[in-house]
């Protein structure tokens with residue numbers, strides 16, 4: 001009986017011991033969760049949507065310093081920035097690394113005239129009116145709304161575009177923040 005004095009409930013060792021095990025479990029789970037979250041926070045280029053054809057902004061716009069407007073020229077004079085047709089890729093890849101498997105895949109799409117279903121990354125709902133050209137003519141850099149795309153392998157929405165994000169800048173820049181501006 002004396003042996004069980006410190007263990008009023010049977011099995012699994014003393015109460016303090018079982019509590020410690022449970023707490024340690026919670027702590028481990030919390031630490032793991034924090035590690036996973038910070039990984040995606042600090043290495044966002046590892047995340048992002050998988051596109052039907054491999055394409056890296058970090059490589060083209062970053063390392064090779066190809067200007068955004070070569071591929072997104074529509075942004076200058078229309079509401080949409082648009083995604084370039086494969087003709088644009090082929091301006092270079094008719095000659096550059098043609099035998100590289102990823103480029104063979106690109107060439108196959110191009111030759112078969114197969115449309116590429118690029119997945120959208122940034123999108124505002126249909127009831128929101130947005131126009132690229134108006135903002136570019138005001139001198140805003142792509143990075144104000146899209147972050148440092150030239151460091152991203154796969155594009156991630158950073159910052160995430162919310163109504164607050166739009167309205168904060170309109171306030172700061174003295175532009176109208178009347179509801180009808182954006183909700184027509």
Ligand code: HEC
Nearest residue numbers: 060061066067068071083118120121122142146149150155
């Ligand atoms: C060589 C062509 C090319 C260049 C240069 C280029 N892009 Fe792109 N961009 C693409 C293609 C193709 C896609 C669609 C696939 C994808 O999301 O990666 C895209 C997608 C994007 C998207 C995501 C579209 C969405 O659905 O929200 C953003 C934002 C973007 N580009 C911004 C930029 C910026 C900013 C630059 C310059 C720093 C740039 N791009 C340079 C070809 C290009």
Ligand code: HEC
Nearest residue numbers: 053054055056059064066088089091092096097102103106
């Ligand atoms: C202005 C020229 C240019 C355009 C336009 C261009 N690229 Fe490239 N791309 C390059 C160069 C240069 C390389 C590097 C070649 C090397 O490594 O020798 C490259 C490399 C690549 C690679 C291999 C690197 C990797 O990520 O593994 C892929 C895939 C690729 N491009 C896809 C595309 C696609 C898709 C488009 C169209 C949306 C495109 N490129 C448009 C110049 C271009």
Ligand code: HEC
Nearest residue numbers: 068072075080081082122123124130135140141142145161
């Ligand atoms: C003032 C903020 C802002 C600036 C500056 C901006 N964008 Fe965007 N971009 C957006 C928003 C918002 C969307 C989503 C639009 C939608 O859903 O209709 C978007 C969408 C896109 C898309 C997806 C295709 C499309 O046309 O909707 C691409 C590509 C893109 N932007 C590229 C660029 C490039 C390249 C630049 C610089 C030349 C740029 N953006 C500058 C806010 C901005």
Ligand code: HEC
Nearest residue numbers: 128129130134138140144161165166169170173175181182
């Ligand atoms: C970086 C600052 C900035 C951000 C972010 C921004 N805007 Fe603007 N926007 C402006 C400025 C400045 C003007 C005023 C342009 C003018 O007066 O000519 C403007 C003008 C507009 C207009 C009027 C266009 C026209 O036809 O005259 C609309 C609509 C608009 N913005 C929508 C949006 C939406 C939607 C978002 C978020 C997705 C957004 N803006 C994000 C700065 C910004």
Ligand code: HEC
Nearest residue numbers: 124125128161162163166167170176177178179181182183
């Ligand atoms: C500068 C642009 C801009 C202005 C001005 C603006 N909005 Fe918005 N609004 C947005 C954008 C962008 C979204 C979409 C946000 C998202 O997808 O998270 C939005 C979303 C909304 C929604 C849907 C919210 C939801 O949770 O889905 C409502 C309701 C709304 N706005 C009402 C208003 C009212 C009322 C005003 C005037 C006081 C206003 N907005 C002014 C850009 C604007």
